[in-house]
Amino acid sequence: MHSSDATGVRRILVLGGTGEARDLAARLGDDAGVHVISSLAGRVRDPKLPAGEVRVGGFGGADGLAAWLREHRIDAVVDATHPFARVITANAARACALAGTPLLVLRRPAWEAEPGWHLVGSLDEAAAALPGLGERIFLSTGRQGVGRFAHLDLRFLLRAVDPPDPPLPPHLTTLLARGPFTFDDEVALLREHRIDVLVTKNSGGPMTRAKLDAARELGVAVVVVQRPPEPRVPATTVEEALERLRHAG
Structure with a gap:
């Protein structure tokens, strides 16, 4: 150099x-x-x-x-x-x-879009899409954007390293955990919480890919926020x- x-x-x-x-x-x-x-x-x-x-x-x-x-x-x-x-x-x-x-x-x-994914441009657009997709939502978007979903009367599961700050959805379960997570981990999580919809950002790479594979395996709807x-x-x-x-x- x-x-x-x-x-x-x-x-x-x-x-x-x-x-x-x-x-x-x-x-x-x-x-x-x-x-x-x-x-x-x-x-x-x-x-x-x-x-x-x-x-x-x-x-x-x-x-x-x-x-x-x-x-x-x-x-x-x-x-x-x-x-x-x-x-x-x-x-x-x-x-x-x-x-x-x-x-x-x-x-x-970035991850290449798969058939059936709901592609949105922001967390606000993701929140707007949820009421027609399901009742139990797995938020895998990080703790800082949770307030974008605070107005929705749906059941949310958030997984994050640290607890989120308010405002928060009225029905929110927070799971404090640090990845990476395996395919089997993600399948078990989606089943345990009876998840209907996964919301995630297109962060790309293999380290956080397992949740998408698990959602496809279980027929869970997927909302993906596209990158800037x-x-x-x-x-x-x-x-x-x-x-x-x-x-x-």
């Missing part, structure tokens, strides 16, 4: 929180010519920490991030956040433009991201 640091060490900031981000940080850390700093938003109380230096918390928007990049002499930024982390993705793009820092986006491929558009063409694997970083800067 090239370096703009007088010490010969290239400094890379990884905006993380995903499995791909942790994998990338570990792979970069194996290179003696690279110092990697992973940034976590701090929204999960007990996150899985990547190898190497870790920073937790926000930067103060795009301007704050740009100033931080200059102050810490960052040679490249990798946005390896969740596909639905719109704010940090937008801030990263603007900050890197302001600071003149190369930016690489790393995203796992990417600001640039992303790398889709850690190997591709490493290759691009080797030729950047």
Whole structure:
């Protein structure tokens, strides 16, 4: 990898929180010519920490991030956040433009739509679709969007790492658990709670795919929130991201 640091060490900031981000940080850390700093938003109380230096918390928007990049002499930024982390993705793009820092986006491929899926553009659209689909809903959308369903008199099961904040649906069961979950796990969960509808985001990748396979096996309706558009063409694997970083800067 090239370096703009007088010490010969290239400094890379990884905006993380995903499995791909942790994998990338570990792979970069194996290179003696690279110092990697992973940034976590701090929204999960007990996150899985990547190898190497870790920073937790926000930067103060795009301007704050740009100033931080200059102050810490960052040679490249990798946005390896969740596909639905719109704010940090937008801030990263603007900050890197302001600071003149190369930016690489790393995203796992989205799931290809299957026959029968109900594709929607937002959590609000997902909520609007539910009354005609079933009474018992498995929300696999993360704890932060639960308020979008608070007005519905349906029975919800939410699985999340941390408890959700109000407003909440009147009939909500919260299951605190951290994946990954197997196909058998997901089949058992859907059966136990007699789920009619699965609501999920198109996060992609194999780690959270089992719930979709279980829903298909049991004939459970599936509502999928589609991803927002990417600001640039992303790398889709850690190997591709490493290759691009080797030729950047």
